[in-house]
Amino acid sequence: MNTKTQISGQTHSAPIAVIGGGVMGALTTLTASHQGIEVLWFAPPETGRSDGADARNYALSPVTVDLLRRLGVWPSLEQSSCPVTRMEVYSGAARIDLSASDAGTEFLSVMLLHRDLLSGCEQAVKFRPQIQRISHRPDQLTITPEGVTLTAEQRSYSAQLVVGADGARSWVRSQAGILWGQRDYGQQGVVATFRTEYPHGGVAVQWFDEGDVLALLPLADPNLMSMVWSTSRTEPTSEIAINEFAARVADRTAGRFGALTLEGEASSAPLRMMLTDRQSSLRTALVGDAAHTVHPLAGYGLNLGVQDLLSLEEIWKSHRMDPGAAAALTVYEKARHRRVRRVQWSLDLLQRLVSQTHPTFLKIREFGMRVVANTGPLRQFLIKQAISPQ
Numbered sequence: 001m002n003t004k005t006q007i008s009g010q011t012h013s014a015p016i017a018v019i020g021g022g023v024m025g026a027l028t029t030l031t032a033s034h035q036g037i038e039v040l041w042f043a044p045p046e047t048g049r050s051d052g053a054d055a056r057n058y059a060l061s062p063v064t065v066d067l068l069r070r071l072g073v074w075p076s077l078e079q080s081s082c083p084v085t086r087m088e089v090y091s092g093a094a095r096i097d098l099s100a101s102d103a104g105t106e107f108l109s110v111m112l113l114h115r116d117l118l119s120g121c122e123q124a125v126k127f128r129p130q131i132q133r134i135s136h137r138p139d140q141l142t143i144t145p146e147g148v149t150l151t152a153e154q155r156s157y158s159a160q161l162v163v164g165a166d167g168a169r170s171w172v173r174s175q176a177g178i179l180w181g182q183r184d185y186g187q188q189g190v191v192a193t194f195r196t197e198y199p200h201g202g203v204a205v206q207w208f209d210e211g212d213v214l215a216l217l218p219l220a221d222p223n224l225m226s227m228v229w230s231t232s233r234t235e236p237t238s239e240i241a242i243n244e245f246a247a248r249v250a251d252r253t254a255g256r257f258g259a260l261t262l263e264g265e266a267s268s269a270p271l272r273m274m275l276t277d278r279q280s281s282l283r284t285a286l287v288g289d290a291a292h293t294v295h296p297l298a299g300y301g302l303n304l305g306v307q308d309l310l311s312l313e314e315i316w317k318s319h320r321m322d323p324g325a326a327a328a329l330t331v332y333e334k335a336r337h338r339r340v341r342r343v344q345w346s347l348d349l350l351q352r353l354v355s356q357t358h359p360t361f362l363k364i365r366e367f368g369m370r371v372v373a374n375t376g377p378l379r380q381f382l383i384k385q386a387i388s389p390q
């Protein structure tokens with residue numbers, strides 16, 4: 001194995017090249033380096049993302065937190081994170097409470113701000129000599145059975161495997177000729193942070209209402225909550241006056257946390273499920289949003305990407321000589337394709353169920369919620385599904 005980055009003429013070589021300066025790119029790079037594999041990381045610094053990701057807070061599953069611990073990133077993040085110990089779900093008059101203690105776990109998820117998570121990963125990268133960060137987007141990718149070559153800023157790079165971690169509009173995916181399709185939910189994901197009158201106490205609350213899903217999620221400050229509102233309302237957020245917006249959210253949340261004051265600005269992104277034909281092709285693997293996107297109603301997106309990475313980590317252990325070999329990528333395809341599809345279609349079905357506004361559906365949903373609320377094993381099953389996406 002080529003364990004040392006080489007400069008031969010103008011070509012810099014490493015076994016793996018990772019494209020994408022977001023969280024999945026950083027985590028993939030760190031994971032490879034912890035396997036002792038040299039990595040070229042094409043990661044232009046993120047400055048002011050237009051999709052609102054800067055203000056996004058992730059509900060990280062225990063599996064994702066475990067990976068962050070193993071990669072040595074967690075100690076720098078723990079202080080700015082907030083464990084979610086209980087979740088309340090409301091639909092009309094029905095309510096379900098899911099608590100970590102019910103399932104014998106310490107927490108259901110941990111809330112963390114995108115920019116804190118990314119900056120923690122970037123700090124960790126600086127201590128990994130196996131990682132060479134290139135602060136430019138590559139402009140060319142050539143894939144052959146023997147390996148890949150990339151160019152950026154007139155420099156040439158080569159690798160045995162290219163990992164596309166470059167988000168939903170993946171350039172790597174199109175260069176590799178991987179087909180994709182999407183279902184547009186006709187909804188916006190409006191993200192904002194609110195200061196609450198009463199402390200949140202580590203409780204996350206979700207309301208299913210008139211086809212919308214509104215979630216308030218606790219942050220490290222006991223009086224700050226992150227809102228994700230999946231709504232089919234059409235007016236752009238910027239046109240909603242701040243006070244009117246805060247009042248509307250406070251009204252929807254029935255004063256559960258008292259008066260709400262908007263902190264900073266709200267941002268929104270269109271919600272889509274994106275499916276790919278394959279998650280790998282010759283010398284290429286896709287991870288995270290480059291391979292799949294899901295509706296955010298269960299906070300699965302990034303956690304699903306981490307599952308891609310855990311598969312690659314296992315595969316790299318037994319394919320250190322050539323992480324881009326066809327045999328390695330076949331195992332990856334088998335490990336991920338069906339599982340990802342299952343999660344995507346399950347969340348799609350859930351979205352369809354919660355977006356129904358017909359009175360008969362509402363009654364069925366409320367009845368179903370009451371059954372779950374009164375059946376311990378069912379609640380435990382739901383918690384297990386919620387905290388460990390495949």
Ligand SMILES: Cc1cc2nc3c(=O)[nH]c(=O)nc-3n(C[C@H](O)[C@H](O)[C@H](O)COP(=O)(O)OP(=O)(O)OC[C@H]3O[C@@H](n4cnc5c(N)ncnc54)[C@H](O)[C@@H]3O)c2cc1C
Pocket residue numbers: 019020021022023024025042043044046053056057058059060136137138165166167168170171172189190191228269287288289290296298299300301302303304305
């Ligand atoms: C409203 C909303 C709420 C969400 N809430 C949650 C949640 O609670 N929990 C959860 O797990 N997930 C959540 N998600 C999903 C989550 O945001 C995504 O799954 C996650 O951000 C994907 O990370 P990524 O690194 O794969 O992609 P991205 O975050 O899109 O990052 C891609 C990166 O690649 C860079 N890039 C693009 N092209 C190139 C190129 N050619 N060369 C180099 N770099 C390039 C981009 O600049 C960017 O930095 C939510 C999504 C939405 C829309």
